[in-house]
Amino acid sequence: MEDAVTRLRNAVINYEMETIADLAKQALKEGVNPLVAIEKGLAEGIKTVGERFGKGEIFLPELVMGAEAMKAALAVLEPAVPAGQHRASAGKVVIGTVQDDIHEIGKNLVSTMLSSNGFEVIDLGVNVPSPEFVKKSEEHKAKIVAMSALMTTTMPRMAEVIGPIKQKKLGVKALVGGAPVTDTYAKEIGAEGYSGDASSAIEVAKKLVR
Ligand code: B12
Structure with missing residues (x-):
């Protein structure tokens, strides 16, 4: 079975705008570090989308859909990013x-x-x-x-x-x-x-x- 991070990556690559938020919630439930989900999942997915766009394999509508999928998942994952160790105001x-x-x-x-x-x-x-x-x-x-x-x-x-x-x-x-x-x-x-x-x-x- 694919792990949660791979599922997120593939969901961006396949423009799963409707279901990706649920995948992101699922990943958090499974205890995946949100930052790992973002960087190893979503960001890797959009990188692939960008490469395909660059090669002319896909066009602007697909690029937009990939970005929208990424944003939908980010809306779930970003608020879950743990605050780092920090002073009052850096x-x-x-x-x-x-x-x-x-x-x-x-x-x-x-x-x-x-x-x-x-x-x-x-x-x-x-x-x-x-x-x-x-x-x-x-x-x-x-x-x-x-x-x-x-x-x-x-x-x-x-x-x-x-x-x-x-x-x-x-x-x-x-x-x-x-x-x-x-x-x-x-x-x-x-x-x-x-x-x-x-x-x-x-x-x-x-x-x-x-
Ligand atoms: C998603 C995307 C879009 C979306 C953007 C949606 C949005 N709301 O942001 C849409 C569809 C709107 C879009 C539009 C366009 N895009 Co575009 N897009 C991309 C794509 C696929 C991914 C960018 C992205 O979000 N990556 C994910 C994030 C997480 O990564 P990142 O931005 O690199 O950021 C990370 C690091 O770089 C770094 N970082 C980023 N910023 C900063 C700032 C600081 C201070 C620091 C320290 C670090 C840092 O940290 C981030 C997290 O790790 C790239 C491909 C690529 N390889 O980048 C093309 C790409 C950038 N786009 C491209 C093009 C050509 C366009 C358009 C001109 C297309 C068109 N014909 O209309 C328009 C540009 C319009 C404009 N005036 O800006 C080209 C640019 C080519 C070039 N000249 O260099 C690329 C490279 C695609 C390609 N291979 O051809 N795009």
Whole structure:
């Protein structure tokens, strides 16, 4: 029999929007760690969907259905993610998906993980104009500005935020991520932090505020 994590992965791959929430509830009942269910189940499933879309094997409607299935399961699993060991407030983080980019699933995951690990998160949503990141970081006296970019075409937007932040000497550190972003790219644009997934993003964020 398939285990709960595999069932979740396959449910995203097969766009089971109607039944996936029940599978997620079942997984929790079976005692599966919600973070494992998200990262090894849902995220692996949507990765496969993305690869098929990239190869032209499936089209936008399927991509949307895969994402909807993932979101339905996340609605069940995210609230169950255990809060980490944390101080009262680890610091303020302004987070969002960069301008011209509407991908929100990864950003939301990082946002949830940061909140559940004691950070005070100001989530600006998706398609956030670059000056807005700067303005909000300054306004909230954030320690970190966290940016997500899912497309090679929108990655350069992150540099548009980092430039003015350094120029204004706001002392806000930039944490960047998203599928096409690499450690090398992060260094190139002067970001202080990079992480390829939501759980290690927390470790990096903690180091940045230390
Ligand atoms: C789901 C999805 C969509 C959904 C998004 C739904 C939603 N509400 O978010 C929909 C269907 C709307 C969509 C639309 C489009 N998409 Co799309 N999409 C994807 C897909 C399959 C998965 C993305 C995802 O959610 N992954 C799951 C999450 C959990 O992973 P993640 O985002 O990578 O996040 C993790 C890490 O990267 C990291 N992370 C993420 N953000 C951050 C931030 C920080 C600070 C840190 C530290 C870490 C971090 O932690 C996360 C958790 O581990 C990807 C394929 C892929 N390989 O990424 C394509 C993909 C990104 N999309 C693509 C494209 C082309 C599009 C469209 C242009 C399609 C179209 N023709 O309209 C539009 C874009 C519209 C726009 N202006 O933004 C391309 C981009 C190609 C490129 N140029 O680089 C991809 C790569 C697919 C492909 N192979 O071609 N998409």
